[in-house]
Amino acid sequence: MDWTRRFLRLEASAGIILIIAATLAIIIDNTPLTVYYEGLLRLPISISIGEFGLSKPLLLWINDGLMAIFFMLVGLEIKREVIEGNLSSLNQISLPAMAALGGMIIPALIYYGINRDFAPGLNGWAIPAATDIAFALGILSLLGPRIPTSLKVFLTALAIIDDLGAILIIALFYTANLSALSLWLAAGTIAVLVVLNRLRVTHTGAYILVGVLLWIFVLKSGIHATLAGVVVALAIPLRAKNEEGNSPLVALEHYLHPWVAYMILPFFAFANAGVPLADLTLEALLHPVSLGIAAGLFLGKQIGVMGFSWLAVKFGMAHLPEGSSWSQIYGISLLTGIGFTMSLFIGSLAFETGPDFSSELRIGVIIGSVLSALCGYAVLYFTKRREAAGTPEIA
Numbered sequence: 001m002d003w004t005r006r007f008l009r010l011e012a013s014a015g016i017i018l019i020i021a022a023t024l025a026i027i028i029d030n031t032p033l034t035v036y037y038e039g040l041l042r043l044p045i046s047i048s049i050g051e052f053g054l055s056k057p058l059l060l061w062i063n064d065g066l067m068a069i070f071f072m073l074v075g076l077e078i079k080r081e082v083i084e085g086n087l088s089s090l091n092q093i094s095l096p097a098m099a100a101l102g103g104m105i106i107p108a109l110i111y112y113g114i115n116r117d118f119a120p121g122l123n124g125w126a127i128p129a130a131t132d133i134a135f136a137l138g139i140l141s142l143l144g145p146r147i148p149t150s151l152k153v154f155l156t157a158l159a160i161i162d163d164l165g166a167i168l169i170i171a172l173f174y175t176a177n178l179s180a181l182s183l184w185l186a187a188g189t190i191a192v193l194v195v196l197n198r199l200r201v202t203h204t205g206a207y208i209l210v211g212v213l214l215w216i217f218v219l220k221s222g223i224h225a226t227l228a229g230v231v232v233a234l235a236i237p238l239r240a241k242n243e244e245g246n247s248p249l250v251a252l253e254h255y256l257h258p259w260v261a262y263m264i265l266p267f268f269a270f271a272n273a274g275v276p277l278a279d280l281t282l283e284a285l286l287h288p289v290s291l292g293i294a295a296g297l298f299l300g301k302q303i304g305v306m307g308f309s310w311l312a313v314k315f316g317m318a319h320l321p322e323g324s325s326w327s328q329i330y331g332i333s334l335l336t337g338i339g340f341t342m343s344l345f346i347g348s349l350a351f352e353t354g355p356d357f358s359s360e361l362r363i364g365v366i367i368g369s370v371l372s373a374l375c376g377y378a379v380l381y382f383t384k385r386r387e388a389a390g391t392p393e394i395a
Contacts (some may be wrong), residue, residue, distance in 0.1 A: 014261035015138020016344035017188055018341070021266035022273035022366075028099075029274030041271055054216070060272045063348055065252025066264045068215055068229040073260050074163045075233025076253040079367040086157045095309060095318035096157035101238035102308025103336050104129040104165050105160070107300030118288040121357065126169045128296025128343035128368065133159035134265060136335045139373050143380050150321035155332050158305070166342060167230055174349040175223050182221035186228075189214040202242040204252050207232055225350060265341055274343045275362040285367070291356045293343065298371045301337035306330050331380035337372025339365055 028037045046055040056064070081087040086097075107128035115121040136155060140147060192210050201207075211232035219225035238249040284290060309329055312318040320329065347361040 005367070013138075014134045014177070014265070015136075015141075017266050018132075018134055018138070018260060019202055021269040022340070024377075025270045025272075025274040026277070030277050034274075034276075037274060047322060048282060055218075059113055059128060059271055062267055063345065064219060064225045066267060067345060068226045069256065069262050070229070070264050070268075071167065071226045072211075072229030072233045073253065074160075074167070075230035076236065076256070078160055078164055078230075078248055079234055079236075080249060080253065081157065081160055086153055087160065091318075093157070095312055095321070097161055098308045098312040098318060099154075099305045099333075099336075100158050100161035100165065102304030102306075103131065103162060103301050103333075104304070106304030106307070107157050107296035110300040111296040114295060115288045116277075120355045121289040121292065123354070124171065124289055124293065124347060124357070126166075127293050127343050127347045127350060127361070127365070128337075128339060129162075130166050130339045130346055131159050131162045131301070131336045132165070132338050132340040132342050132369070134261060135338040135340050135369070135373065136376075139335055139338070139377050140332075140380070142377065147380065148321065148323035151328055151332060152326050154321045154324070154329075155335065157331075158336065158374045162336070163342070166346065167227065170224050170346070171227055174346070174352075178222040179220055182217050183223075186214055186217035186221055186223075189217060190231060190235075193232065195233070197235045197237060199238060200240045202237060202240050202248045204236060204242075204248050207236050214322035248292075268345070270343055270346065273362060273366070275359055275366070279359040282364060284363055287360045287363075288365070289360040290364035291348075293339075293361065294368035294371070297337040297339045297343065297365070297368030298375075301372065302330070302333040305333035305336050309333070325383065327383040328380060331376050331383060334372050334376030334379060337371045340369045343369070 025037070028034060041057065041059040043058045044055060045061055046053055048054070078087075087093045090174055108125045111128050112122065112125050115124070133156070136159060137152070140152060140155060149290060189210055193207060193214070196206055196210070214231060215225055215228040218228040233249075236249045236252060238247055240248060242248050242251065244251075285294075306329060309318075310326075313320060320326070342363045344361065347357075347365065351357045351361065
């Protein structure tokens, strides 16, 4: 239908669908339908070939399988931006890199400070360090064309670097006991991917086939399986041309983007955002885990991104995006506190074993993300109105 096509063309459409999916999960989890919701997520799904097989509940197929495709898209974006995009020169990368660094360090420190006397919660230090790019860009797009394009580029570059930081954190800190055999098999498949790249193979199907094997080996190795998606993405050629005369990397990125934005991330949000409102008590809000996540996202992100951006400009390491103001940078800093899907994902890894903090995780992520979204939108909206009225910004 025409209205459907018009909606999907909106920059904010992916963020709106995410909000709907998360809201639907919360509603269902607070009605008698919660029995079916929980049963669906626990539904066992098995895939086997001969005696070899994988059996996981649906929730883990979403978190380990579908999110590997999301991370493959992230890997494609990182490679393209570093080689020929907004991260290809020191001048372009300086400000978003400093902002992203502050946006990871300060939230982690705030979370750690709140949980320093609560040892079971310390493993969640990285949860508020993440930014949900789909939500953040969706909120920004609601403000219309009067937001400078340079500001959107800044937020996108910041979020991509933030995603790269999340990938490194997952690889270094959220890895289980390692299997030597599986690691060797994974190394062998990575070698095959490198050979395919050096031979300038442009058929992405070859990389995907090897990537499926890599995903299985990484899953069995103890390293989180989603990282396999990043490795496959980095192997796919950018500057070679396929039979249609297009870059294999760019073609795959364009193909995957709508699937990730309109199916994979909403599925993840629906599967992970459900939280019983009965758990939303003062005690739960003040729990070190939920409080650390909410404070890290809402306070830590704005302090880290704004503070490190100011330092970068103050000491001549970078300059403000063209046509932007410090008020708008502050609004962007607030929007980076929308952690949502990435924070929920890292939280699922942080508390995969040990005490169950799933309710505290969701409460903290939702509160921190909602506050960041509302305040970020308000700051950018009123900054836009003030500048349109000709009111000068306070230096």
